[in-house]
Amino acid sequence: xxxxxxxxxxxxxxxxxxxxxxxxxxxxxxxxxxxxxxxxxxxxxxxxxxxxxxxxxxxxxxxxxxxxxxxxxxxxxxxxxxxxxxxxxxxxxxxxxxxxxxxxxxxxxxxxxxxxxxxxxxxxxxxxxxxxxxxxxxxxxxxxxxxxxxxxxxxxxxxxxxxxxxxxxxxxxxxxxxxxxxxxxxxxxxxxxxxxxxxxxxxxxxxxxxxxxxxxxxxxxxxxxxxxxxxxxxxxxxxxxxxxxxxxxxxxxxxxxxxxxxxxxxxxxxxxxxxxxxxxxxxxxxxxxxxxxxxxxxxxxxxxxxxxxxxxxx
Numbered sequence: 001x002x003x004x005x006x007x008x009x010x011x012x013x014x015x016x017x018x019x020x021x022x023x024x025x026x027x028x029x030x031x032x033x034x035x036x037x038x039x040x041x042x043x044x045x046x047x048x049x050x051x052x053x054x055x056x057x058x059x060x061x062x063x064x065x066x067x068x069x070x071x072x073x074x075x076x077x078x079x080x081x082x083x084x085x086x087x088x089x090x091x092x093x094x095x096x097x098x099x100x101x102x103x104x105x106x107x108x109x110x111x112x113x114x115x116x117x118x119x120x121x122x123x124x125x126x127x128x129x130x131x132x133x134x135x136x137x138x139x140x141x142x143x144x145x146x147x148x149x150x151x152x153x154x155x156x157x158x159x160x161x162x163x164x165x166x167x168x169x170x171x172x173x174x175x176x177x178x179x180x181x182x183x184x185x186x187x188x189x190x191x192x193x194x195x196x197x198x199x200x201x202x203x204x205x206x207x208x209x210x211x212x213x214x215x216x217x218x219x220x221x222x223x224x225x226x227x228x229x230x231x232x233x234x235x236x237x238x239x240x241x242x243x244x245x246x247x248x249x250x251x252x253x254x255x256x257x258x259x260x261x262x263x264x265x266x267x268x269x270x271x272x273x274x275x276x277x278x279x280x281x282x283x284x285x286x287x288x289x290x291x292x293x294x295x296x297x298x299x300x301x302x303x304x305x306x307x308x309x310x311x312x313x314x
Contacts, residue, residue: 066284071284086273129155184238
């Protein structure tokens with residue numbers, strides 16, 4: 001393992017199904033998933049009808065379906081001993097060069113830092129036409145706050161490329177409770193990769209993506225100042241694009257135009273990240289093509305979110 005030119009710890013990425021199980025201070029040994037290429041590992045979040053995480057589900061409460069066929073759950077982990085790991089990805093492109101957007105994106109990061117538990121690890125990255133690391137994973141919040149102040153909006157917006165690199169960055173740090181949270185206006189102008197390419201990569205890496213779309217109250221349907229979808233134009237398109245990332249990766253999307261909405265989004269992301277379930281099953285034999293996956297629960301009124309599928313290794 002080494003430190004790359006952007007300041008992140010890096011190592012050779014192995015897309016395996018290994019859960020690193022390190023005991024936390026004063027905690028019992030955490031069970032680990034075996035490292036096998038045919039084991040499909042899913043990060044899953046269960047929420048009730050009001051969007052609140054459901055934290056007491058057991059193995060027998062879950063059902064996994066691949067292409068509509070039930071799959072036996074070979075591995076399950078629902079404990080909370082492991083710290084969560086969150087990569088904060090902040091849009092530093094020219095489209096964020098507005099006082100409201102810049103202030104809101106900074107406030108979103110500060111709210112997330114406040115919502116996370118002290119033992120959780122955070123890294124900070126930025127992007128414009130390129131992706132760059134700012135602060136490596138740490139439990140110390142001060143470097144993240146200081147790093148945030150160095151981001152100056154400039155240049156084009158390579159949103160898809162940045163999300164692709166962010167998902168690979170966090171996946172290279174091992175398995176466990178992890179996610180990417182991106183703060184942006186959702187408008188891509190310079191990516192080399194397409195939306196579908198990046199979604200496919202994030203599903204393969206099992207990295208939930210949480211999106212915080214920073215908009216004006218004029219573009220926010222929840223605001224009394226909303227001007228309507230037609231007038232909102234690019235802002236609406238950007239928000240819908242971010243919602244697709246969240247839905248296909250097993251994360252969640254938030255559109256915010258007030259401090260209260262930022263706080264609610266940050267709290268929900270932190271709670272969901274801390275209560276991720278880990279489910280594993282043996283991939284059925286068959287060709288290396290995309291396979292749809294659905295996870296449900298027998299608990300009434302509870303919805304389970306996870307990535308929408310995977311491609312088995314060839």
